[in-house]
Amino acid sequence: MDIRNDLMEHVPRLRRYARALLTNRELADDLVQDTLERALSRSRTFESGTDLRAWLFTIMHNVFVNQVRKASARAVHVSVDDEAFGETQLAASGGQLHSLEVRDLDYALQRLPAEQREVVLLVGLEEMSYAEVANALSVPIGTVMSRLSRGRERLRSLMAGAQPGAKLKVVR
Amino acid sequence: MSEQPTAISEEDIHAYVDGALSSERREQVERAIELNPALAARVSDYFSLNNMFHERYDRVLNEPIPPRLRALENKRRAWGGANWPQFAALAATLVLGIGIGVGTGSYLPWANSSRVDTVAADTSETMAREAALAHVVYMPTVDRPSEIGKDREHDFVQYLSNKLGTDVHPPMLTKSGFQLMGGRILPGEDGPMAQFMYRDAKGERVTLCISQRKTSANTTAFKLYQDGPVSVFYWVDGAFGYAVSGGIDRKVMLELAHDVHAQLTETAPG
Numbered sequence: 237m238d239i240r241n242d243l244m245e246h247v248p249r250l251r252r253y254a255r256a257l258l259t260n261r262e263l264a265d266d267l268v269q270d271t272l273e274r275a276l277s278r279s280r281t282f283e284s285g286t287d288l289r290a291w292l293f294t295i296m297h298n299v300f301v302n303q304v305r306k307a308s309a310r311a312v313h314v315s316v317d318d319e320a321f322g323e324t325q326l327a328a329s330g331g332q333l334h335s336l337e338v339r340d341l342d343y344a345l346q347r348l349p350a351e352q353r354e355v356v357l358l359v360g361l362e363e364m365s366y367a368e369v370a371n372a373l374s375v376p377i378g379t380v381m382s383r384l385s386r387g388r389e390r391l392r393s394l395m396a397g398a399q400p401g402a403k404l405k406v407v408r
Numbered sequence: 409m410s411e412q413p414t415a416i417s418e419e420d421i422h423a424y425v426d427g428a429l430s431s432e433r434r435e436q437v438e439r440a441i442e443l444n445p446a447l448a449a450r451v452s453d454y455f456s457l458n459n460m461f462h463e464r465y466d467r468v469l470n471e472p473i474p475p476r477l478r479a480l481e482n483k484r485r486a487w488g489g490a491n492w493p494q495f496a497a498l499a500a501t502l503v504l505g506i507g508i509g510v511g512t513g514s515y516l517p518w519a520n521s522s523r524v525d526t527v528a529a530d531t532s533e534t535m536a537r538e539a540a541l542a543h544v545v546y547m548p549t550v551d552r553p554s555e556i557g558k559d560r561e562h563d564f565v566q567y568l569s570n571k572l573g574t575d576v577h578p579p580m581l582t583k584s585g586f587q588l589m590g591g592r593i594l595p596g597e598d599g600p601m602a603q604f605m606y607r608d609a610k611g612e613r614v615t616l617c618i619s620q621r622k623t624s625a626n627t628t629a630f631k632l633y634q635d636g637p638v639s640v641f642y643w644v645d646g647a648f649g650y651a652v653s654g655g656i657d658r659k660v661m662l663e664l665a666h667d668v669h670a671q672l673t674e675t676a677p678g
Contacts, residue, residue, distance in 0.1 A: 244473075255465055347541065392453045
């Protein structure tokens with residue numbers, strides 16, 4: 237069957253989700269395009285009568301995960317100077333977080349692990365049911381719930397931000 | 409009367425926010441929320457997050473669909489892969505790095521050798537990762553309205569100073585050919601982080617992040633954090649951490665870092 241025209245109906249929502257997922261417009265559209273191409277090349281495997289949108293989101297998830305995996309060459313910290321210092325004594329913040337005026341959803345989202353970001357957006361933005369999300373991501377519902385719970389809570393604290401009153405070094 | 413309090417699970421709370429509860433269960437959750445202000449605040453925040461997603465991203469639904477997505481039948485790979493191999497790999501790598509690294513203190517034992525010393529993850533590395541991530545997230549947005557023209561530089565510095573409650577004057581990198589393009593305040597792990605964006609005539613971009621640290625330390629040597637094509641030179645000076653990020657040649661990056669460091673120490677009070 238030719239699902240080409242039907243596909244086009246879903247493009248705006250695929251773009252919205254991809255934009256939230258990746259922030260960058262070109263990258264997001266690349267992801268959508270790769271998704272559409274893969275969908276077209278596999279259109280025979282789509283069972284007519286089933287949910288085309290869910291099928292497309294499943295494909296998009298797979299494309300996204302492959303991109304992440306391909307890029308999994310990890311970053312390495314390199315000591316430039318041998319006289320390394322005792323940075324470990326620099327304790328982490330005591331959690332003095334307050335509301336921040338500049339709230340930046342794009343940035344906060346990008347700081348979530350990809351798997352949590354997907355779930356938080358599929359539920360919160362795409363308004364998929366937990367079962368649909370579990371299906372699209374090929375994970376159990378319990379995993380969806382725990383990613384949702386952790387992702388939302390982390391996003392909440394990121395958006396709560398930090399107190400701007402803290403002093404930065406005077407740079408003249 | 410069966411008015412005994414019902415245990416409300418974490419899952420119930422999210423299912424309540426997402427409208428996935430039966431009406432009976434929903435009432436039970438609502439009762440629990442009424443009795444628990446902290447829970448009420450959390451639920452309210454979750455609702456707000458969902459609203460913010462729509463406020464922020466629904467506009468994409470009304471954007472015209474780009475031609476390349478409308479015309480899939482035409483030579484599909486002609487444009488292909490221009491961005492993904494470089495930029496996406498970069499973004500994805502950073503996403504992984506953040507997901508794995510923050511808070512876990514993880515590092516890469518297999519990368520240990522006499523030549524390449526991996527440094528245990530700590531807060532200054534967290535800053536380096538944040539700086540790298542901020543670089544990637546905002547690098548393509550330098551031309552957005554947040555950008556400042558030269559004439560508006562003063563206004564911008566004023567704005568930053570107001571935000572941070574102290575004078576902030578970003579170093580000038582003009583002698584290396586980089587103009588200050590803009591900046592923003594980002595929430596960092598340790599408090600607000602100021603990010604300054606610079607661009608040269610060729611369109612190369614570097615960013616400088618400055619964040620306050622909870623614990624003061626002596627000035628440290630430069631360290632390099634490498635994440636795919638993005639290099640971050642970072643160091644700590646007293647109560648502040650600095651990170652210079654960019655995708656350009658490392659030697660140039662190091663020169664810029666030295667330049668920044670010199671300008672900061674020259675004029676540092678005390």
